[in-house]
Amino acid sequence: MTPDDLFQLANPLALLGWIILAASPLSPRWAELIAGVAIPLVMAVGYTALILVHWSDATGGYGSLPDVMALFTSPAIALAGWVHYLAFDLFVGAWITRTARAEGIAHLFVLPCLVLTFLFGPVGFLSFFILRTALAKRSIA
Amino acid sequence: MTLSVSSRYLPGEFSALTTMAVILALASVPLLAAMLLDSRQIDGDSIWLKPLKFHAALAIYLVTLAFFARYLPAGLTDGRGWRAYQTIVLGCIAAEVIWIGAAAALGTTSHFNVSSPVWAAVYPLMGLAAVTLTSMSLAMGIAIWRNPATGLAPALQLSIALGLILTFALTVITAGYMSNTTGHYVGTPLTGAKLPVLGWSTEVGELRAPHFLATHALHGVPLVGWLATLILPGTWAIPTVWLAALAYAALVGLAFARSLAGLPLI
Numbered sequence: 001m002t003p004d005d006l007f008q009l010a011n012p013l014a015l016l017g018w019i020i021l022a023a024s025p026l027s028p029r030w031a032e033l034i035a036g037v038a039i040p041l042v043m044a045v046g047y048t049a050l051i052l053v054h055w056s057d058a059t060g061g062y063g064s065l066p067d068v069m070a071l072f073t074s075p076a077i078a079l080a081g082w083v084h085y086l087a088f089d090l091f092v093g094a095w096i097t098r099t100a101r102a103e104g105i106a107h108l109f110v111l112p113c114l115v116l117t118f119l120f121g122p123v124g125f126l127s128f129f130i131l132r133t134a135l136a137k138r139s140i141a
Numbered sequence: 142m143t144l145s146v147s148s149r150y151l152p153g154e155f156s157a158l159t160t161m162a163v164i165l166a167l168a169s170v171p172l173l174a175a176m177l178l179d180s181r182q183i184d185g186d187s188i189w190l191k192p193l194k195f196h197a198a199l200a201i202y203l204v205t206l207a208f209f210a211r212y213l214p215a216g217l218t219d220g221r222g223w224r225a226y227q228t229i230v231l232g233c234i235a236a237e238v239i240w241i242g243a244a245a246a247l248g249t250t251s252h253f254n255v256s257s258p259v260w261a262a263v264y265p266l267m268g269l270a271a272v273t274l275t276s277m278s279l280a281m282g283i284a285i286w287r288n289p290a291t292g293l294a295p296a297l298q299l300s301i302a303l304g305l306i307l308t309f310a311l312t313v314i315t316a317g318y319m320s321n322t323t324g325h326y327v328g329t330p331l332t333g334a335k336l337p338v339l340g341w342s343t344e345v346g347e348l349r350a351p352h353f354l355a356t357h358a359l360h361g362v363p364l365v366g367w368l369a370t371l372i373l374p375g376t377w378a379i380p381t382v383w384l385a386a387l388a389y390a391a392l393v394g395l396a397f398a399r400s401l402a403g404l405p406l407i
Contacts, residue, residue, distance in 0.1 A: 001177065001178060006178075045170055045171050045174050046174060048171035048174070048175075049171050049172075049174035049175040049177070049178050050178065052171065052172070052175040052242070052245075052246045053175050053178050053179040053181075053246070055246065056246055056247045056248055057248075
């Protein structure tokens with residue numbers, strides 16, 4: 001399979017995970033298991049395989065910005081980087097969903113954070129912490 | 142969460158040997174995925190076939206040892222000395238699969254690789270690790286031999302002990318010889334014809350074949366012992382086991398001689 005084929009598989013898989021998180025109030029346990037564990041694990045296997053196969057031939061490294069940019073000139077390594085985003089963003093999305101549930105934060109507040117995490121990872125993570133702090137303060141007051 | 146629960150259960154439920162076998166089996170999942178993605182080949186097969194074979198073989202070895210461990214003298218495996226030895230053995234197994242997997246990732250070979258000072262320095266160390274991890278079958282074989290309270294029929298106990306001891310002795314001879322040559326073939330394959338799954342050459346001498354048979358003594362001899370205790374009267378069972386052990390060693394010897402003569406096993 002070429003990096004392009006794998007890319008075509010990885011995106012719908014991630015999207016499925018996000019849809020499941022968005023609909024998680026229907027079945028929190030299954031949503032957590034599929035979107036928070038199973039899909040990130042499948043992606044972790046794919047990422048590990050890509051690194052095992054392609055890391056030794058890749059140019060660049062982690063030491064400087066040009067090195068990191070050089071890494072991404074390899075389609076396989078760029079795909080691995082993309083799968084890394086997809087897997088960890090989804091994992092964070094599942095964590096947000098679980099934490100909100102445990103702390104009694106309404107799912108309606110969670111949805112925008114999930115959208116932001118899906119599109120811009122850390123922005124959604126930050127949004128959730130802001131929201132969490134704001135809601136916690138209100139309950140104390 | 143599900144993951145933390147299952148990982149907390151693993152070491153408590155299984156012995157360290159079984160836990161390592163489970164780790165090797167699970168770690169073969171990304172290796173299989175790598176095999177699907179990778180077109181690089183060595184000797185006509187995917188470069189990832191060898192790590193996968195070693196994960197499978199070592200997992201089978203560990204599960205077998207874990208199974209026979211129940212016939213060790215009571216309390217032996219709880220002792221500090223045995224636990225330290227077991228840790229060393231498991232460390233050697235980890236080192237072997239990391240070495241073999243890393244070589245595949247780097248697009249090169251593990252065994253027989255003396256292409257650079259680093260690879261040449263690691264190879265003999267891995268030979269030492271291989272002998273160390275195989276020595277556990279010898280240690281268990283002797284301990285089971287001496288155990289007066291295995292609860293087994295004498296012939297079955299003898300067959301397990303002999304099988305374990307033979308695995309060590311025959312493997313050290315066959316694999317030890319092979320590791321001191323420049324490759325596992327005796328002769329130069331022309332067509333590259335080989336057996337399915339096992340991958341042994343069907344054209345020239347194949348030193349992996351006697352190594353395979355030698356290492357499986359811990360399965361073959363106890364199998365005969367088990368059948369003998371089921372079928373034969375007690376007085377016949379023990380001589381049958383001795384005969385089977387001798388025959389097994391002779392079979393390995395024949396396979397070894399045939400390979401050394403440059404002839405394929407099959």
